[in-house]
Amino acid sequence: MNKNFKKTELTEKVIDKVKSGQIKMKSKMHFILKTTLFFLITSFTALFVVFLISFIIFILKANGVWFLPGFGFKIIGTFFISLPWILILIAIALIIVLELLVKNFSFAYRRPIFYSILIIIMFVALGSFAIEKTKMHNDLFLKAKEGKLSIAGKFYRGLEKSKSPYMHKGIILEVIDDGFYLKTFNGEILAIIIDSETKLPLDRGIDNNDQVIILGERNNNEVKAINIRMIDYQKKSNNLKMK
Amino acid sequence: MSNSKIKLTDEDIARIVQKGKSESFGLLVERYEAKIIRYAKRFLFNHNDVEDLAQEIFIKAYVNIQSFDTSRKFSPWIYRIAHNEFINSIKKKAKEPLPLFDLDIIFPSLISKEKVENEIDRKELNKMLDKCLNKLNSKYREPLILRYFEELDYKEIADILRIPVSTVGIRLKRGKEKMKLFCKKIDYYE
Numbered sequence: 001m002n003k004n005f006k007k008t009e010l011t012e013k014v015i016d017k018v019k020s021g022q023i024k025m026k027s028k029m030h031f032i033l034k035t036t037l038f039f040l041i042t043s044f045t046a047l048f049v050v051f052l053i054s055f056i057i058f059i060l061k062a063n064g065v066w067f068l069p070g071f072g073f074k075i076i077g078t079f080f081i082s083l084p085w086i087l088i089l090i091a092i093a094l095i096i097v098l099e100l101l102v103k104n105f106s107f108a109y110r111r112p113i114f115y116s117i118l119i120i121i122m123f124v125a126l127g128s129f130a131i132e133k134t135k136m137h138n139d140l141f142l143k144a145k146e147g148k149l150s151i152a153g154k155f156y157r158g159l160e161k162s163k164s165p166y167m168h169k170g171i172i173l174e175v176i177d178d179g180f181y182l183k184t185f186n187g188e189i190l191a192i193i194i195d196s197e198t199k200l201p202l203d204r205g206i207d208n209n210d211q212v213i214i215l216g217e218r219n220n221n222e223v224k225a226i227n228i229r230m231i232d233y234q235k236k237s238n239n240l241k242m243k
Numbered sequence: 244m245s246n247s248k249i250k251l252t253d254e255d256i257a258r259i260v261q262k263g264k265s266e267s268f269g270l271l272v273e274r275y276e277a278k279i280i281r282y283a284k285r286f287l288f289n290h291n292d293v294e295d296l297a298q299e300i301f302i303k304a305y306v307n308i309q310s311f312d313t314s315r316k317f318s319p320w321i322y323r324i325a326h327n328e329f330i331n332s333i334k335k336k337a338k339e340p341l342p343l344f345d346l347d348i349i350f351p352s353l354i355s356k357e358k359v360e361n362e363i364d365r366k367e368l369n370k371m372l373d374k375c376l377n378k379l380n381s382k383y384r385e386p387l388i389l390r391y392f393e394e395l396d397y398k399e400i401a402d403i404l405r406i407p408v409s410t411v412g413i414r415l416k417r418g419k420e421k422m423k424l425f426c427k428k429i430d431y432y433e
Contacts, residue, residue: 010272010276011269014302014305015266015268018268018305019265019266023306025260025265025305025306025308025309026306026310027309028309030309031309103405109405110398110407112348112351112352112407112409113349114349114350
């Protein structure tokens with residue numbers, strides 16, 4: 001009896017609050033807008049992560065760091081130091097945010113996090129590489145150089161400055177007997193010395209106008225090359241021209 | 244009139260409330276009041292404000308009823324609201340630690356198949372749950388309540404707790420194992 005009384009009492013209390021207007025139902029539109037906003041935020045975050053990672057790949061290729069692992073295990077430390085860690089950490093943080101957002105959808109939370117993380121990483125990786133294959137970043141880079149890109153412009157404009165003191169990239173001006181002259185993307189002329197210990201591209205020789213990355217210690221305007229690699233990436237576009 | 248109301252499903256009533264007949268919400272309160280209070284008492288065994296919490300749950304359900312998709316089942320939806328309310332209550336009172344991070348929800352597991360106990364096992368389990376449930380951590384206690392007292396399936400429990408379906412299976416299995424150990428300690432079998 002007591003239980004029944006309590007049951008009625010609770011129902012009465014709730015209905016009284018409804019009737020008196022103390023509690024009001026949120027409209028359907030409120031939830032439609034909320035869901036739409038949530039969906040847009042999730043989509044925007046996903047697209048931004050894809051853009052950011054493709055930008056990181058673009059930076060790494062443009063400043064040559066991308067090619068460093070190919071020079072051998074010895075310079076792996078240089079490779080890690082040269083990575084754009086702030087951007088990488090932002091990308092990781094955004095992937096975590098994306099995972100938290102996606103976890104609100106039943107298709108994601110009903111399965112272990114492992115799967116949703118895996119799908120996000122695959123989506124981001126495929127999307128980033130697909131964008132990176134387009135000329136989008138090159139075009140944005142050009143706009144940044146012309147001062148037409150305000151917000152992200154400074155990120156693009158800083159690209160040509162290499163961080164690694166052992167890495168020099170540019171275009172071969174003239175091949176000489178013991179090496180060649182290199183015009184770097186910063187506009188400097190360096191004499192690159194090649195000896196028997198220098199590792200050269202295996203598939204082809206080097207020639208004038210080749211875009212290359214040289215690994216080696218600089219001494220004034222001379223660099224004793226340890227390793228030389230071609231930059232095929234930058235040949236795809238004529239946009240990255242020498243100053 | 245009364246009989247025709249009884250025939251309505253929870254989802255039908257929710258649809259009527261959504262269309263503006265607010266007083267019909269009372270039917271849902273009547274149907275779920277005992278269940279929610281029972282769930283609260285079993286999950287928050289050391290709280291003494293379960294009636295107030297139940298009222299808060301129904302108020303939240305009413306305020307948000309337009310977000311309920313009537314093509315889905317109503318019970319997991321209201322239990323989800325209840326779960327959130329209980330977790331907030333535990334956090335506020337800091338009476339017991341809540342798991343912050345759980346490896347169970349990260350990696351896939353093989354223990355995911357829904358297990359159907361026979362009648363004898365079920366009765367025995369319910370008796371043990373009555374005696375030893377409060378000894379369990381909230382992480383194991385809640386799935387056991389939802390499964391064996393509220394009789395929800397794994398998918399519904401996964402929707403309420405927002406955890407993978409396989410994790411529901413793991414927590415139920417481990418929860419039962421732990422509970423049996425506790426029951427043994429308090430000489431339940433004697």
